[in-house]
Amino acid sequence: MQRYILRRGFQSVIALVLLSMIVFGAVRLTGDPSYLLIDEQNTEEQRLEIRRALGLDRNIVVQYGIFVGNFLQGDFGRSVRGRTPVKDQVVDRIMPSVKLAAAAIVFILITAVPLGVIAAVKKGTLVDSGAKFVAVMGQSLPSFWLGIILIEIFGVQLGVLPTQGMGGITHYILPAFTLSLFLIAGVMRLLRSSMLDVMDSEYIKLARIKGLPENRVIWKHAVRNSLIAVVTFGGTYVAALITLAILVEVVFAWPGLGRLVFNGIVNRDFPLVQTLVILTGALVITVNLFVDILYAYLDPRVRYE
Amino acid sequence: MAQAEAAPILIARPSRAARLAQGLKRAPLIPLVILLFFVALATFADFITPYSSTEVSLRDRLSPPFWSAEGSLRHPLGTDPLGRDLATRIAYGARTSLIVAAATVLLSAAIGVILGLIAGYSRGIVDTIIMRAADITIAFPIILFAIMLVVILGPGLFNLVVAVGVVLWARFARVIRGEVLILMERDFVARARVSGCSSARIIVTHLFPNIVNTMVVLLTLQIGFVIIIESSLSFLGAGVPPPTPAWGSMIAEGRDYTTIAWWVSVVPGVALALIVISFNLLGDWLREALDPRQRQV
Numbered sequence: 001m002q003r004y005i006l007r008r009g010f011q012s013v014i015a016l017v018l019l020s021m022i023v024f025g026a027v028r029l030t031g032d033p034s035y036l037l038i039d040e041q042n043t044e045e046q047r048l049e050i051r052r053a054l055g056l057d058r059n060i061v062v063q064y065g066i067f068v069g070n071f072l073q074g075d076f077g078r079s080v081r082g083r084t085p086v087k088d089q090v091v092d093r094i095m096p097s098v099k100l101a102a103a104a105i106v107f108i109l110i111t112a113v114p115l116g117v118i119a120a121v122k123k124g125t126l127v128d129s130g131a132k133f134v135a136v137m138g139q140s141l142p143s144f145w146l147g148i149i150l151i152e153i154f155g156v157q158l159g160v161l162p163t164q165g166m167g168g169i170t171h172y173i174l175p176a177f178t179l180s181l182f183l184i185a186g187v188m189r190l191l192r193s194s195m196l197d198v199m200d201s202e203y204i205k206l207a208r209i210k211g212l213p214e215n216r217v218i219w220k221h222a223v224r225n226s227l228i229a230v231v232t233f234g235g236t237y238v239a240a241l242i243t244l245a246i247l248v249e250v251v252f253a254w255p256g257l258g259r260l261v262f263n264g265i266v267n268r269d270f271p272l273v274q275t276l277v278i279l280t281g282a283l284v285i286t287v288n289l290f291v292d293i294l295y296a297y298l299d300p301r302v303r304y305e
Numbered sequence: 306m307a308q309a310e311a312a313p314i315l316i317a318r319p320s321r322a323a324r325l326a327q328g329l330k331r332a333p334l335i336p337l338v339i340l341l342f343f344v345a346l347a348t349f350a351d352f353i354t355p356y357s358s359t360e361v362s363l364r365d366r367l368s369p370p371f372w373s374a375e376g377s378l379r380h381p382l383g384t385d386p387l388g389r390d391l392a393t394r395i396a397y398g399a400r401t402s403l404i405v406a407a408a409t410v411l412l413s414a415a416i417g418v419i420l421g422l423i424a425g426y427s428r429g430i431v432d433t434i435i436m437r438a439a440d441i442t443i444a445f446p447i448i449l450f451a452i453m454l455v456v457i458l459g460p461g462l463f464n465l466v467v468a469v470g471v472v473l474w475a476r477f478a479r480v481i482r483g484e485v486l487i488l489m490e491r492d493f494v495a496r497a498r499v500s501g502c503s504s505a506r507i508i509v510t511h512l513f514p515n516i517v518n519t520m521v522v523l524l525t526l527q528i529g530f531v532i533i534i535e536s537s538l539s540f541l542g543a544g545v546p547p548p549t550p551a552w553g554s555m556i557a558e559g560r561d562y563t564t565i566a567w568w569v570s571v572v573p574g575v576a577l578a579l580i581v582i583s584f585n586l587l588g589d590w591l592r593e594a595l596d597p598r599q600r601q602v
Contacts, residue, residue, distance in 0.1 A: 015441050029457055036457060140582040142533055144540050145556055145574035152563045235444050243446040247537055251560075261452060265543045270456050277453045284444050 004296050012289045019281040023274055024067050032056065036270040039080040046083075071278065077271040086275045089260060096166055097249070097256030101241055103176035104183070112184045116191030117223055120199065131188055138185025143244050147178040147251035164253040175252040179244050183237055187230055194229035198222045228298050235288035242280055333590050336583035343580050347400035354390065358397040359548040362388035367566045383568045385558060391572050394550040398573060401551045402580070405466060406531040410524055412470035417477025418520055422508050424478065425485025436482065439475035447472045447534060452543045460546040469534055477523055484516045518595040525591055529584030536577055552577045 027033040034051045051057060055066045070077070076086040119131035154174060155163035162171045198204060199222055207217045249258030257276060264273040346353070365388035371381045382391040424435040451468040458464045488494060497511050538544030539553030547554055552573040559570025 011437070014437075018438075018441060019445075023453070026453060026457055136582060136585065140529065140533075140585055141578050142536060142540075142553075142556075142574065142581070144537060144553075145570070145577065148556065148560060148563060148570055149574070152567060156564050239444055239446045243448045243537075246448060247540065250541065261449065262541055265452060265456060265541055268456055273453050273456045277449055280449055281445055284446070285441075288444055 001296065005293055008289060008292050008296075012285050015285045016282060019278065019285070020068055020071070021064075023278055024064055027270070027274065037077065037080065039268070042080070042083075076275040079267075079272050080269045081267050086271050089272065090257070090275060090279070093255065093257045093260050096254060097245060097258065099166075100172065100175055100179065100249070100254055100256060101245065103172045104179040104241065107176050107180040108183050108187055111180075112187035113191065113223075113227075115184075116188040117195055117218065117226075119188065120192045120195030120226075121218060123196065128192075131192065135185040135189045138181045138183075141181070143178055143182060144247040144251050146181065147174070147248055150174050150178060151251070166255060175248050175254055178251070179241070179248045182244060183240060186233075186237070186240070190230055190233060191226055194226040195222060198225050228295070231291060231298065232295055234291035234294075235284060238287045239284050242284070331590070331594070333586045336586040339579055339583040340587065343399045343576075344403065346396045347403050350393070350396040350400055353396060354393040356390040356393040358389065358393050358550045360389065364388060365390075367562065367569070369566070370568050370572070382572050383566070385555070385569050386562055386566070391555075391568065394555060395552075395573060395576050398550040398552045398555060399576070399580070401462075401545055401549060402532050402535060402577075405462060405535045405545070406528050408466045409470045409473065409531045409535070410527050412466060413473035413527070414477050414520060414524055416470070417474035418481050418513075418516070420474065421478040421481025422485055422512055422516070425482040425489065426504065426508055426512065432482070435478065439478045442472050442475040443479065445472065448537055448541075451534070451538055452541070455538070455543040460543060462545060462549075465535065465538065465544055469531060469538075473527065473531070476527065477520070480519060480523060481516050484519050485512055488512055488515055522588060522592045522595055525584060526588035529581045529588065532577070532581055532584070 027036060030036070032051075034047050034054070034056055037050050037054075038047050055062050074087055076090065078084060079086050079089060115131050115134070119128045122128055151163040151174065154161040161174055162168075163174060165171065204217060204222055207221050208214075212221075245256065246258035246261050248254070249256045250262045253259070260272065261276055263269065264276065350358075362384075365380065365384050366386055368377070368380050368384040368388075369375050370383040370391075371378050380390050380392070382395065384390055385394070420435050420439075424432040447469060450472050451465070454468040455464055458468075494507060494511060497507050502511070535544055536551065536553030536556070539551040540557045542554070542557070544553055545551035555573040556570045556577075559566070559568075559573075562569050
């Protein structure tokens with residue numbers, strides 16, 4: 001197990017290095033990156049200062065060293081608007097995004113897991129067709145549009161739910177639901193098909209022969225093993241959650257990192273966007289590492305591959 | 306055991322034509338009709354509508370669709386806050402979406418299929434490098450990567466296609482490689498090699514024809530996904546730059562008017578949902594009809 005963790009950890013470090021190289025290379029696609037790090041309000045002197053600070057007059061290896069070094073020390077550069085440190089903007093926005101994501105994950109767990117299991121157990125019935133309908137809709141409806149429609153219905157027409165910004169617990173309902181629908185569909189579909197595989201296996205037959213009540217066979221024996229399939233997709237789900245959060249936070253004026261990405265687009269604020277890309281990449285790589293370790297822990301066969 | 310004693314049951318394998326007919330019977334007609342409708346709309350947009358998709362006409366602003374009390378057939382789906390005919394912009398928006406999606410998917414399929422064939426055929430270190438690169442790209446949020454490239458290069462159709470295409474290849478590479486690994490165990494590959502075929506010839510004339518079905522299924526399923534990505538980026542202002550009509554930016558333009566003119570963002574949203582659902586249902590059907598082994602992908 002330790003060897004597995006070490007090897008997997010090493011792969012994650014390589015992935016991080018590659019990510020930093022891609023971002024480092026992308027900035028240089030258009031030539032001198034100092035033009036990307038300022039806007040028209042900045043003076044030529046400020047641009048030259050950035051050039052010196054980033055070592056742009058020196059060779060590419062030194063430049064890469066400075067780039068990585070700054071990041072590791074938590075110096076993400078300054079935003080083009082107002083020249084405020086990117087780090088300060090990012091730190092303020094972390095908690096709102098984490099809270100929204102947590103609410104969405106709770107939503108996914110309490111709806112997708114029971115729906116997926118019941119759809120598999122009652123395969124071919126109306127419940128199954130209903131679940132399939134939810135899955136198709138969830139994977140096809142664009143989340144930003146769904147959000148606008150929900151705001152129109154629940155915020156404007158019925159006036160029962162708040163639609164903009166953070167506040168009490170009711171502020172979470174619409175954005176968290178919008179954020180979770182795509183993943184509810186994905187988790188449900190995956191859980192249904194892995195439940196169907198598991199229900200066919202020998203140990204489920206054995207559990208039934210032993211005379212265990214059907215409920216216990218399903219919820220204790222079958223569901224626990226089916227959830228392994230869902231765990232393996234954890235990294236993919238986190239990436240999807242981040243993508244959707246950008247859109248949902250814009251629609252619901254949520255003061256999180258997603259809205260910061262949007263500000264980055266509007267102002268063409270490259271230092272901001274670059275920081276968020278690297279931090280997100282690091283997050284996704286770390287989550288994938290933990291998912292793989294968890295998977296190896298749950299399923300010993302993986303460790304010895 | 307009863308099974309061992311039972312006489313073997315012979316089932317005549319239906320002819321290729323019969324199987325094709327059987328498959329077509331279960332084709333999803335409604336999604337096909339919807340897709341053909343949008344393709345026709347995109348192709349003949351210039352002939353269908355008397356209006357321009359970009360010309361502003363403030364006198365006609367926010368006119369509702371024909372079925373509401375103040376609506377008229379002059380603008381069947383109403384107009385937007387700048388007085389442009391929504392039906393016209395839907396048609397031109399369909400053109401934008403379909404062109405971007407087709408170009409992106411073809412670009413990523415070209416990269417992905419070639420790398421997938423090479424990885425599966427050569428195995429070893431080449432395979433490891435290609436697949437690790439695929440793992441990393443597949444794990445990264447596509448929209449964020451595209452946003453970064455668009456902020457660097459500036460918005461534009463070409464940049465959008467490249468930005469999404471260079472991330473999406475991994476989905477093709479992974480599946481195609483899996484297929485090739487299975488094919489490599491088959492006798493015809495060994496025979497081709499024994500008879501002196503070069504690697505390039507084996508890949509092009511023996512392996513590639515066998516993965517065409519899988520490629521078609523993936524293409525169809527990814528088109529719906531790319532249309533969502535493109536409209537999401539356009540919604541955020543990092544996709545198709547205005548005034549070119551794109552459904553995503555049309556939805557964004559209608560956001561501030563939902564209380565007084567719901568149709569401005571609802572109409573392009575419905576079009577978007579219809580086309581994506583149709584591509585997904587068609588892809589699901591193709592997957593079952595062409596390639597039963599791939600049901601889990």
